[in-house]
Amino acid sequence: MNKNPEITFGTRIRKSPFFESTIKWGVKGFTVYNKMYMPTYYKSYLDDYFSLANDVTLWDVGGQRQVEIKGKDAEKFIEFITPRDISKCKIGQCMYILLTEKNGGIVNDPILLKLSNNHYWLSIADSDVLLWCKGIASSNNFDVNITEPDVSPIAIQGPKAHLVMEKVVGTWICDLKFFYFKELEINKIPVVVARSGWSGEVGYEIYLKDGNLGNQLWEIFMKAGEEYKIAPAAPNQICRIECGMLSYGSDMTLDENPYDLNYDKFVNLEKKANFISKKALIEVKNTGSVKELVGIEILGEPFKDYVGDHLPMYLDNKPIGKITSSVFSPRLNKNIGLALIERRKDNNNDDYLLKINDKSLNIKICELPFLRNK
């Protein structure tokens, strides 16, 4: 019996190439990600979590769409939209980059894949990077072609992920370094295999390059993973918060700049290429950002579910920010979360409070990540 109202399926939102398989394998919850239905859980949030933490899981992350940038000015264009220096990115390498607008606000935090010179994918979080890039290109003189190709990823995540991958693609996979990828075929299905993923566990993402073959690819992995107790699952809020991974839309939006997130390492103000947010980010760097993203522990009874609201956080009865993600972690046996608060002068741990209805809960600021697996 469902707790929540049902999701409605229609033609406005897309089904991923793995949609039928997810239904067949018992998906119980959906969200929408980049205008595509995306599973959220199967057996239960907790069962899925333990499969991911202890064994291996297969995720439909087709909603992680690709924006393809091709053409003579592809590198120049990407340099223009990110404050990170991508000039050293090698063919076959992934890079985590932030896309920022004129005022320094974050538009998206995709993974960049360099497929060849002048040929890149942005593997995007949940915001319309296709329109963003087309808008910029439509009135500038970049010689680029910007499209959304027929490419949809699945993810294999968990401590036994490499065993499943070895069976499916061969032993060479053990030599694939973190944030590198390779193009290949799996039973004649064209894919890109990257060592990456949004879990903090060992993991791979398999970018399917032919949307007609999704269910076939899915079954290959489910079968290969049987002996390792593979389970269908989805991006897991508990694991990703444990590992301090941020979710665009939840923990950062257009209203936050990279410094607010303490993501200084993804900004290079001295890079050679010009970029949209340069002036704004130099100013923030000089004057200091006013917000900061912190890890928190919320004392008290274990939360029953992932919390679906941005809850306000207080210091001395004054609202000073909001909790952007929070959940009970079974491995750490406490409620953990992420919060965006007024930047502290020093890093001392004051008496922060969360008020829900009539109850006050104490909050402790924590170092991120809460857990380090790899």
Place this chain on the structure above:
Amino acid sequence: MNKNPEITFGTRIRKSPFFESTIKWGVKGFTVYNKMYMPTYYKSYLDDYFSLANDVTLWDVGGQRQVEIKGKDAEKFIEFITPRDISKCKIGQCMYILLTEKNGGIVNDPILLKLSNNHYWLSIADSDVLLWCKGIASSNNFDVNITEPDVSPIAIQGPKAHLVMEKVVGTWICDLKFFYFKELEINKIPVVVARSGWSGEVGYEIYLKDGNLGNQLWEIFMKAGEEYKIAPAAPNQICRIECGMLSYGSDMTLDENPYDLNYDKFVNLEKKANFISKKALIEVKNTGSVKELVGIEILGEPFKDYVGDHLPMYLDNKPIGKITSSVFSPRLNKNIGLALIERRKDNNNDDYLLKINDKSLNIKICELPFLRNK
């Protein structure tokens, strides 16, 4: 008992200011629209439909976000992003416009509201117009400020809508012409009331200007509508297809231009102001568009539900396009839909087919709208 998996609530997708009310009033299905949860039905799709067709309904359409364009160049900027001539738009007037990109593809089909000189809202369909506009403005010399204000609409739709409105705002509402609006307060709640809506029935949209007062506003209308059998409902697929209204994402996307939809009347190639898609649309106009949007009747047994897939359409066993929306209409007692097909040389009615599994269904091309209420 739900048919579909449940929707997952999290912090990445927003709750509208009416969210609590929709839960309280028994919402059973949700979709996501502009990264906001949006109800799809309450009692049943069919019950909701009859309430809308016979009485009056209240919808949470908070997902219809506003993109506010303010500043010295506001008019110039909007002229630049649409092929329609907006120079004659009066303060207090709404206009249906298409936003188009460099190649003529449709980015969105919002309602434009002119609040004052150099102050406009784009009341948008489901695509990220905020990023699109910011992308264009970030590298041009437009003196504009582009934001998403705290403005969320509800809709009162149905043949008794004017009776409810009269009770709530006064008799002057009867003089408000179609596609005009007025700013006012309802019990001190700041709103904009427009005569508009996505149903083909008589209707009004009430743009709430303070997100904290959503549930209060909701209850005012539910109470006032009691004597007219008001029911909570949602944008209704049956009614909107009956009236030939298109849904962005379903019936048009970036891959369609205005001519593909026979929307010539929303393109003015001779308008004074320059616009992004001018060159491309002149070319399409000269060479002719290759697709066309048509109304269709699908013969055979009544469909049980709104069809959630883009089904292929055939002529002489050759795929010639897809059905973009389809549903059974109780008022017309037939299956109706919209389709994007290869443009016909003449308007004769060939033997089109839809193949589902092993079954073939005959399709007849029909004139739009199927039904005219107003």
